[in-house]
Amino acid sequence: MTKKFPDVKNFILIIIDSLRQDHVSFYNKGRPVFDGVPACRTPNLDAFAKRSIVFTNAYPCGLPTIPVRTELWTGQYTLPYRPWRPLLNYPLDITAPEILAREGYVNGLITDTYHLFKPNMNFHRGFHAFRWIRGQEYDAYKSSPPKRRVEDYVNENYTERYRRLVARFLANTDDFKSEEDYFPARVFKEAAEWLEENRVHDKVFLVVDSFDPHEPWDPPPRFDTYTDPSYTGPRLILPMGGMAKDWASKEEVRYIRGLYAGEVSFVDHWFGYFMKRLEELGYMEDSLIILTADHGHPLADHGKFLKGTDRMYSELFKVPFMVYYPGCEHRVTDALIQFPDVLPTALEILGLGNNARAMQGKSFVKLLTGEATEHRDAVIMGYHEAEE
8 A cells, every 4th residue: 555644654642531622722712611710721732733633523432431442442333332341352353553563563552541451351452561550540559548538528418439439549649749640740751751762663653541631630739720719618529420519519510620620731731741752752753643532521511520321412522633743734624533533544644554454434534635625424422331
């Protein structure tokens, strides 16, 4: 197959979990999303957007976490076929790292998304090296009780289940001493280290999968600037499900929204660190870089926090999506694409076609080259109930 992108030899896929499109200021033009919460500032994501082809209508197919990553790993649809399930054994599921390893790529996965490593999930399959940064969310990392008081992080309406979840996260993160101990810093620093260590290889594939800004939201003080400074209630880092009006005051709802914005800002900062290192290491000169999120996050826009089958609104399924490669000319496209299209597109850019594998996704390279202005007539989305 003739290679249309001769300067591209590496592929870097960046997944930022739970990142709402309207909290990336490039998309939202710096406008506040909620009354009483300042507009979220994302200067580093904005800078990358201005060097990339930006999609406004890129959609996951089957939500949430695991089905979306199955689509990105395999180029196959998960809705309605595949709920929250492990990757199937070869050859039923052939993954991006397995395909690229056969083509001489050295593959790495840097992530704190612990769901990928639950028993039998197999999402590390095909990677030559993977680094799992422990302790996110409810990862079974520590069993000791937290040093901090759970009562400082819940209100009187919190159920015992949510109190236990908060306690788990507090225990997992009790030893954080500085900003660099937090998960976004560790993910993006280790990703940059991996790229530096592996620059000796002819071509590499790296997945950088940041679980933040997934809840719980605990931005360090420097980034916790979106909450009302006069708020004196508990630090509600983990909202409950159900109608917010039934368990939280209006002030608490605003406070939680501010914590989310602070978490996004924090992730943006360390994404900026990573991009600076990419530039210094020369990867911007020879790499395809795709950045997206698996989904957004409801912030009681329609009454409820957290994801769910009854919350399929734009705040959940509208995500940022940016494609960069050497020589690409920045523009914004409203064309419809879906996540199963990502792997076939990447393989075509790398000069590998679809590697003779039957993928349900279809390449949108012609959108990138300007040969087409449309890709799909419609997209389909749904939500699989997650199973622990």
